[in-house]
Amino acid sequence: xxxxxxxxxxxxxxxxxxxxxxxxxxxxxxxxxxxxxxxxxxxxxxxxxxxxxxxxxxxxxxxxxxxxxxxxxxxxxxxxxxxxxxxxxxxxxxxxxxxxxxxxxxxxxxxxxxxxxxxxxxxxxxxxxxxxxxxxxxxxxxxxxxxxxxxxxxxxxxxxxxxxxxxxxxxxxxxxxxxxxxxxxxxxxxxxxxxxxxxxxxxxxxxxxxxxxxxxxxxxxxxxxxxxxxxxxxxxxxxxxxxxxxxxxxxxxxxxxxxxxxxxxxxxxxx
Amino acid sequence: xxxxxxxxxxxxxxxxxxxxxxxxxxxxxxxxxxxxxxxxxxxxxxxxxxxxxxxxxxxxxxxxxxxxxxxxxxxxxxxxxxxxxxxxxxxxxxxxxxxxxxxxxxxxxxxxxxxxxxxxxxxxxxxxxxxxxxxxxxxxxxxxxxxxxxxxxxxxxxxxxxxxxxxxxxxxxxxxxxxxxxxxxxxxxxxxxxxxxxxxxxxxxxxxxxxxxxxxxxxxxxxxxxxxxxxxxxxxxxxxxxxxxxxxxxxxxxxxxxxxxxxxxxxxxxxxxxxxxxxxxxxxxxxxxxxxx
Numbered sequence: 001x002x003x004x005x006x007x008x009x010x011x012x013x014x015x016x017x018x019x020x021x022x023x024x025x026x027x028x029x030x031x032x033x034x035x036x037x038x039x040x041x042x043x044x045x046x047x048x049x050x051x052x053x054x055x056x057x058x059x060x061x062x063x064x065x066x067x068x069x070x071x072x073x074x075x076x077x078x079x080x081x082x083x084x085x086x087x088x089x090x091x092x093x094x095x096x097x098x099x100x101x102x103x104x105x106x107x108x109x110x111x112x113x114x115x116x117x118x119x120x121x122x123x124x125x126x127x128x129x130x131x132x133x134x135x136x137x138x139x140x141x142x143x144x145x146x147x148x149x150x151x152x153x154x155x156x157x158x159x160x161x162x163x164x165x166x167x168x169x170x171x172x173x174x175x176x177x178x179x180x181x182x183x184x185x186x187x188x189x190x191x192x193x194x195x196x197x198x199x200x201x202x203x204x205x206x207x208x209x210x211x212x213x214x215x216x217x218x219x220x221x222x223x224x225x226x227x228x229x230x231x232x233x234x235x236x237x238x239x240x241x242x243x244x245x246x247x248x249x250x251x252x253x254x255x256x257x258x259x260x261x262x263x264x265x266x267x268x269x270x271x
Numbered sequence: 272x273x274x275x276x277x278x279x280x281x282x283x284x285x286x287x288x289x290x291x292x293x294x295x296x297x298x299x300x301x302x303x304x305x306x307x308x309x310x311x312x313x314x315x316x317x318x319x320x321x322x323x324x325x326x327x328x329x330x331x332x333x334x335x336x337x338x339x340x341x342x343x344x345x346x347x348x349x350x351x352x353x354x355x356x357x358x359x360x361x362x363x364x365x366x367x368x369x370x371x372x373x374x375x376x377x378x379x380x381x382x383x384x385x386x387x388x389x390x391x392x393x394x395x396x397x398x399x400x401x402x403x404x405x406x407x408x409x410x411x412x413x414x415x416x417x418x419x420x421x422x423x424x425x426x427x428x429x430x431x432x433x434x435x436x437x438x439x440x441x442x443x444x445x446x447x448x449x450x451x452x453x454x455x456x457x458x459x460x461x462x463x464x465x466x467x468x469x470x471x472x473x474x475x476x477x478x479x480x481x482x483x484x485x486x487x488x489x490x491x492x493x494x495x496x497x498x499x500x501x502x503x504x505x506x507x508x509x510x511x512x513x514x515x516x517x518x519x520x521x522x523x524x525x526x527x528x529x530x531x532x533x534x535x536x537x538x539x540x541x542x543x544x545x546x547x548x549x550x551x552x553x554x555x556x557x558x559x560x561x562x563x564x
Contacts, residue, residue, distance in 0.1 A: 031398035109283030113291075119496040119546055120539045121503050124515075127523030127531055132334065203407060214507055215523055230417045233424075238417050246409040 054236040059243060062236040069225070070244055077222040078248055080137040081209040085144025090201060092145070093152025094194070098182075100153070101160045111157060118150040126212040137221075140212040147208040148201040152194075159193025160186050192267055195260040202252045206245060295338055302334040303327035336529045344533040357513070360537050366514040367502050368541060370430050374437020375498040379491065381438065382445025389446075390453040390479070391471075400450075407443050411436065415504045433505035433514075437498035444497065448490030452483025485562065488553035495545045503538060515541075 036056050042048070043055040063070065100106045126143050133139035163186045171181045213223025222241055229237040300323075307326050311318035328337045336344075345360065352359035385403065389396045415436045422432040456478050464474050506516025515534050522531035 027397045028401035032402060105283050106287070108280040109285075109287035112280060112284050113287060116539075116543055119492075120542050121496075121500040121535075123500060123504060124519055124531075124535045124538055127519055128528070128535075131523065131526070131528070207411075211504060211507075215520075226417060230420050235417075235421065242409065242417075246405075249409060250405055 054239060058236050059239045063240045063243065066237065066240065070240065072220050073222045073225050073241065074244060074248065076137060076218075076220045077140070077209050077213065078206070081140035081212075082144060082205045084137075085141035085209065086148055086201060086205040088141070089145040089148030089205070090152045090198060093149045093197070094156055097153050097156035097160065101157055107157060111154070114150055114154045114157075118154050122147050122150075123208060123211050126208070127215045129212065130215045135216050135218055140209045140217075143212040144205045144208045147204050151200050151204070152197045155193045155197035156190060159190025162193065163189040191260075191264045195256065195264065198256050199253060199260070202256050203249055206249050206252070210245065292338055295335075299333070299335050299337045300324060300327050303330055306330065306334070332526050333528055336532050340529055341532045341536060344529045345536060348533065360518070360533065363513055363515050363518050363534070364537050364541055367499070367506065367516065367538075370433035370505070370514075371437055371495070371499045371502040371545075373430060374434035374501060375441050375495050377434065378438040378441030378494060378498060379445050382442040382490070382494070383449055383487075385442070385446045386449030386453055387475075389450050403443065403446055406439075411439050411501075415501065415507070419505055433502050436505045437501040440497040440501040441494035444490040444493040445487070448486045449483055452486025453479045455486065456482050481560065484556065484560065488549065488556070491553075492546050492549050495549055496542055499538070499542050499545060
C-alpha cells in the first residue's frame with residue numbers, strides 16, 4: 001500500500017514550487033517510515049533476540065531514558081573533537097592549497113602525493129595520535145585534522161584551476177593583481193570543489209573522532225559508549241548512540257549543503 | 272630524456288618526497304630527544320646534542336620511529352619471515368586484502384544493481400536516493416566493531432562480517448557514479464535509439480551501459496580505497512587476531528610504535544597498489560572500447 005502511494009506521488013507532475021518540495025520531502029519520509037515499520041514488525045513477529053537487533057520502539061525508549069548520557073557524549077565527541085578538528089583541518093588544508101597554488105613546481109610535486117594520501121586509510125593514525133596527545137579530546141581532534149586536511153587540499157587546488165583562460169585574461173585586461181584575481185574570480189569559481197571537500201569531510205570527521213575513541217578515552221564519548229556497551233551486550237544503548245551519530249552526521253552534512261546552495265546558486269546543478 | 276623528465280611531475284614529486292623525509296628525520300630528533308635527555312639526567316651524566324642525535328634514531332620504543340627503522344621492520348616482517356607465519360606482515364596483509372576484495376565485489380554488484388533500479392524506476396529514484404545519501408552520513412566505520420561482535424554472537428565470523436563493512440562503504444560511490452553514468456547519454460542519442468525501434472534491453476546494453484563505463488571506473492577507484500579502510504577498521508575489535516587492523520591495535524596496546532608504523536605503511540602500499548590496479552584495468556578497458564583519450 002505504501003509502495004502504491006509512493007509510486008503515485010512520484011509520478012505526479014506538480015508545477016508550482018512549494019507543493020513540489022513538500023512532495024519531494026514526503027516520498028523518502030514515507031519510505032523511511034515503512035522501513036521502520038517493517039523493522040518493528042519483523043523483529044517482534046519473528047522473535048529476533050534483542051541482542052541481535054532490537055526493535056525501533058525499544059531504541060526510542062532507551063533514547064528518551066538516557067538523554068543526559070547521550071548529551072554528555074555528544075558534547076565530548078562532537079562539540080569538542082569533531083568541530084575543532086574539522087575547522088582546523090579544513091582551514092589548514094585551504095591555506096596550504098592557496099600557498100601551493102602559487103608555485104607550479106609545488107603543485108606538480110604535492111598533488112600526486114596528496115591524491116595518494118587522500119586514498120590512504122588515515123584512521124590507522126588514531127593509535128599514534130592517542131599516544132602523542134593523550135586520552136582526552138585533543139588526540140581525537142588531531143586525527144580529525146589529519147583526516148580532513150588532504151581532501152580539502154586536493155579539492156581546493158583542483159578548484160582553483162577551474163577558472164577558464166578567457167576569464168583570467170579578462171581579469172588581466174582589468175589590470176587586477178594576483179589577490180584581486182584570486183578573491184573575485186578564482187575562489188568563487190572554486191567554491192563547488194571546496195564545498196565538495198567540506199561535505200566529504202563532515203562525515204569523515206565524525207568517523208575519525210569515534211574510531212579514535214576506540215583506542216582509549218576518558219569515560220565519556222560516543223565511541224567509548226559504543227565499545228563498552230557492546231561489551232556489556234546493551235545493544236539498544238548502542239543503537240541509541242548510533243541513531244544520535246546518524247542524526248548529528250546528517251544535520252552537519254545538511255547544514256553544509258544548505259550553505260553551499262546559498263553560495264553557489266549560479267552553478268548549473270542548482271539552476 | 273632530461274627534457275621529458277623536467278616537464279613531467281617526476282622531479283617535483285621526488286623533491287617533495289625528499290623534503291617530507293628530511294622533515295620526518297627532524298621530527299624524529301625533536302620528539303625523541305626528551306627521552307634521551309631524561310635518561311642521561313637519571314644516570315647523572317652530561318649529554319651533548321651530538322651524542323643525542325644518533326641515539327634518537329635507534330630507540331626501541333620511539334615516540335616517532337625513524338624512516339629507516341620502519342623500513343627495516345617491514346623488510347624483517349615481509350621478506351625474512353615465512354609467509355605463513357603469524358608474525359609475517361604479508362600474512363596479515365593477505366587477510367585484510369581478502370576481505371577487502373570480497374566486500375568490494377559485493378559492494379560493486381549492489382551499487383550497480385541499485386543504480387540500474389534507480390535509473391529505470393522513478394519511484395525508486397525518489398524514495399531510495401535520499402536514503403542512499405543518508406546512509407553515508409551514518410558513521411558506519413564507527414559502529415563496525417559492533418557489527419562484528421554482534422555477527423560473531425550469532426555465529427557468523429571470519430571473513431564475512433568484515434566484508435560486509437567493506438561492502439557498505441563501497442556500494443555508495445558505485446551507486447552514485449553509475450546513476451550519473453547511466454543517465455549520461457544525451458537526448459540526441461536516446462532519440463536515435465528510438466528511431467531504431469530499440470527495446471528497453473537493447474537501449475540499456477547498447478547505449479546506457481557502454482556510456483557509463485568511464486563513470487564506473489572512477490567510482491571503483493574510490494570504492495576500493497574505501498573498502499580497504501572498512502576491512503582494517505573491521506579488524507580493530509579485540510576478537511580479531513589477524514589482519515593489519517589487529518596489528519595496529521596490538522601495537523598500540525604494547526606501545527610498539529615501529530609495529531604500528533610498519534602496519535600503516537603496509538596498508539598504504541596496499542591501498543596505492545589497489546587503486547593503481549583499477550587504474551590500469553580502466554585504461555585497458557577504455558582502450559578496447561575505443562574511448563581512451
